[in-house]
Amino acid sequence: MAYSDKVVDHYNNPRNVGTLDKSSTEVGTGLVGAPECGDVMRLQIRVNPETQVIEEAKFKTFGCGSAIASSSLATEWIKGRTVEDALAIKNTDIVKELSLPPVKIHCSVLAEDAIRAAIGDWKKKNGAAEAAAAAASAQ
Amino acid sequence: MGSAAAQEQAPAGVTLPIYMDNQATSPLDLRVLEAMTPYFTSKFGNAASRNHAFGWEAEQAVETAREQVARLIGANAKEIIFTSGATESDNLAIKGVAEMYHERGNHIITQVTEHKAVLDTCKRLEKYGYRVTYLPVKADGLIDLEDLMRAMDEKTILVTIMAANNEIGVLQPIREIGRLCHEKGVLFHTDAVQAAGKVSFNVNEDNVDLASISAHKIYGPKGVGALYVRRRNPRVQISAQIDGGGHERGMRSGTLNVPGIVGLGKACEIAQEEMKEEGRRLEALRDRLKQKLESELDYVHVNGSMERRLPGNLNMSFVYVEGESLLMGINDVAVSSGSACTSATLEPSYVLKALGLGDDVAHSSIRFGLGRFNTRAEVDYVAAKVVDVVKKLRELSPLYEMVKEGIDLTKIEWQAH
Numbered sequence: 001m002a003y004s005d006k007v008v009d010h011y012n013n014p015r016n017v018g019t020l021d022k023s024s025t026e027v028g029t030g031l032v033g034a035p036e037c038g039d040v041m042r043l044q045i046r047v048n049p050e051t052q053v054i055e056e057a058k059f060k061t062f063g064c065g066s067a068i069a070s071s072s073l074a075t076e077w078i079k080g081r082t083v084e085d086a087l088a089i090k091n092t093d094i095v096k097e098l099s100l101p102p103v104k105i106h107c108s109v110l111a112e113d114a115i116r117a118a119i120g121d122w123k124k125k126n127g128a129a130e131a132a133a134a135a136a137s138a139q
Numbered sequence: 140m141g142s143a144a145a146q147e148q149a150p151a152g153v154t155l156p157i158y159m160d161n162q163a164t165s166p167l168d169l170r171v172l173e174a175m176t177p178y179f180t181s182k183f184g185n186a187a188s189r190n191h192a193f194g195w196e197a198e199q200a201v202e203t204a205r206e207q208v209a210r211l212i213g214a215n216a217k218e219i220i221f222t223s224g225a226t227e228s229d230n231l232a233i234k235g236v237a238e239m240y241h242e243r244g245n246h247i248i249t250q251v252t253e254h255k256a257v258l259d260t261c262k263r264l265e266k267y268g269y270r271v272t273y274l275p276v277k278a279d280g281l282i283d284l285e286d287l288m289r290a291m292d293e294k295t296i297l298v299t300i301m302a303a304n305n306e307i308g309v310l311q312p313i314r315e316i317g318r319l320c321h322e323k324g325v326l327f328h329t330d331a332v333q334a335a336g337k338v339s340f341n342v343n344e345d346n347v348d349l350a351s352i353s354a355h356k357i358y359g360p361k362g363v364g365a366l367y368v369r370r371r372n373p374r375v376q377i378s379a380q381i382d383g384g385g386h387e388r389g390m391r392s393g394t395l396n397v398p399g400i401v402g403l404g405k406a407c408e409i410a411q412e413e414m415k416e417e418g419r420r421l422e423a424l425r426d427r428l429k430q431k432l433e434s435e436l437d438y439v440h441v442n443g444s445m446e447r448r449l450p451g452n453l454n455m456s457f458v459y460v461e462g463e464s465l466l467m468g469i470n471d472v473a474v475s476s477g478s479a480c481t482s483a484t485l486e487p488s489y490v491l492k493a494l495g496l497g498d499d500v501a502h503s504s505i506r507f508g509l510g511r512f513n514t515r516a517e518v519d520y521v522a523a524k525v526v527d528v529v530k531k532l533r534e535l536s537p538l539y540e541m542v543k544e545g546i547d548l549t550k551i552e553w554q555a556h
Contacts, residue, residue, distance in 0.1 A: 062538045
C-alpha cells in the first residue's frame with residue numbers, strides 16, 4: 001500500500017509522543033481500540049483549569065502507520081485549543097489531511113474517539129473535583 | 140525511523156531493497172531462464188504437433204522436464220501432469236479424486252492451516268454434498284496423528300495435508316500421515332509447494348499418492364506447476380477438471396506451456412543438485428537472524444515448530460508492535476506480515492490464529508523467507524534494521540509501556556471496534 005507523504009512524515013517524525021501523569025486532575029486520558037483489532041491509541045491532554053485550553057497533548061499508539069499518523073496529527077491539532085474547540089475535530093478532517101484511503105478510515109475514527117475519551121476523562125475528573133469542592137465548602 | 144539518509148546507507152555487499160519473501164515467490168534462477176529462452180523463440184513448437192520437427196522438439200523438451208520433475212520427488216515421469224501452478228494442481232487433485240471416487244465415499248480430511256487453494260476447494264466440495272473434516276493443529280503448527288486416526292471413517296476417500304506450511308514453514312509428519320492413509324486404503328494428497336526442492340521429499344518413502352508442485356517457489360517461472368499422480372500401489376485415477384484436447388493423458392487439457400515446463404524441469408534439476416548444501420546454508424542464515432533478533436529484543440516469539448521447519452523460514456512476532464507499522468519502517472526489506480492491515484480481508488492470519496495465538500500476537504508477526512540469493516550481509520542488515528524499528532515503535536506503543544509497568548493487558552476492558 002502506498003502511504004501519503006503526510007502519513008510517512010508523521011510516522012517518521014511522530015509529534016508529541018509520551019506520557020502524562022494520569023493521576024493529575026489537570027490530565028485527561030483516553031485509551032481506545034483493542035490489541036486484538038491491531039490498534040490501540042492512548043491520547044492524553046493537560047488542560048489549564050483557568051482557561052480550559054489544552055496546553056499539552058501526548059500520545060502513544062500501537063497500530064499501523066495510518067493509526068500512528070492519525071493520533072500524531074490529533075495531538076498537534078488539539079494543542080492550544082480549548083476543550084470545546086477540540087471536540088469539534090471530526091475524523092473526516094483527519095482523513096482529508098492525511099489522504100487516508102477507505103480501508104484506513106477506522107484509524108481516523110479511532111483518533112476522534114481518543115480525543116473524546118481524553119476530554120471525557122478530564123471532564124469526569126473535574127466534574128467530580130468540583131462536586132467534591134462544592135461538598136467541602138457546603139460543610 | 141526509515142529516513143532517506145538511513146535508507147541510502149547500505150553496507151558493502153548489500154543492494155537495497157532486499158528481497159526476503161521467498162515463500163511468496165522466488166526470483167528466477169538465471170540458469171533456468173537460459174534453459175527456457177530458446178522455447179520462446181526458435182523452438183516455439185506445440186508439443187502436441189506430432190507431424191513435424193517443431194512439435195517433436197517441443198515434445199522432447201517437455202519429456203525431459205517431466206523426467207527432471209519426477210527425479211526430484213522420486214516418481215516415474217509418467218506420473219507427472221503439468222499444470223498452470225499449484226493452485227490448479229490442488230484443485231485437480233482434490234476435485235479430481237472427489238469426483239472419481241464419489242461412489243466409494245464422500246469424506247475428505249484436511250487441516251486448518253492449509254493454503255486457500257486447498258481450503259477453498261474443500262469448501263466448494265462441501266456445497267456439492269461432500270463432508271470435510273478440518274483437523275486442528277497443535278501450538279507448534281503440526282497436526283496430531285491421533286486426531287487424524289479418529290477422523291477417518293469408512294466414507295473417507297482422501298486426506299489432503301500440506302508437506303510444509305507457507306507462513307510458518309512447519310513440516311507436517313507426511314510420512315506417518317501417508318502410512319496411516321495407506322493402512323486404511325485412503326488416498327493421500329499433499330501440497331508440496333514449499334517442501335519439494337527445499338527438503339527431502341520422496342513420494343514413495345513419504346507414502347504420497349498425489350502431490351502439488353509449483354515452479355516459482357523454487358526459482359522457476361510463475362504460471363507453471365505439476366501434479367504427481369501415483370500409477371502403482373495404488374493406481375490413482377482422477378477426473379479431469381478441464382475438458383479439451385486430451386493433453387496430459389486426458390487429465391489436463393490445454394496446449395502445454397513449453398517454456399514454462401522447461402523452466403520447471405530445470406529448476407527441479409538444480410534444486411535436486413543443490414538442495415542439501417543450500418538447506419544447510421539457509422538454516423545457518425535463518426538461525427543467525429533469529430539469534431540476533433532474540434538477543435537484542437524482548438517479547439519476541441517464534442511462531443511454529445523450530446525443530447520441524449523449512450530451512451529458510453522464520454516467522455516471528457514482535458509483541459506490542461503492529462506488523463504493518465513494522466513493515467513500513469523496514470520498507471527497504473521485502474518480507475510479509477500476518478497483520479490484518481496487510482491482508483485484503485482485514486483479518487489477521489488464520490494460520491497464526493490456528494496455533495492458538497491471540498490476535499494481538501498475529502498482528503505483530505513478520506515472515507522472513509530466506510532464499511538462494513540471500514547473503515549473510517543481508518541478514519545482518521535486516522536484523523539490525525528490524526531491531527532498530529521495533530525499539531522505536533515500542534517507544535510509541537502504549538501496550539509496551541503498560542506491560543513494562545506490570546499491567547496485565549488481559550485484565551483491561553478493551554473496546555473492540
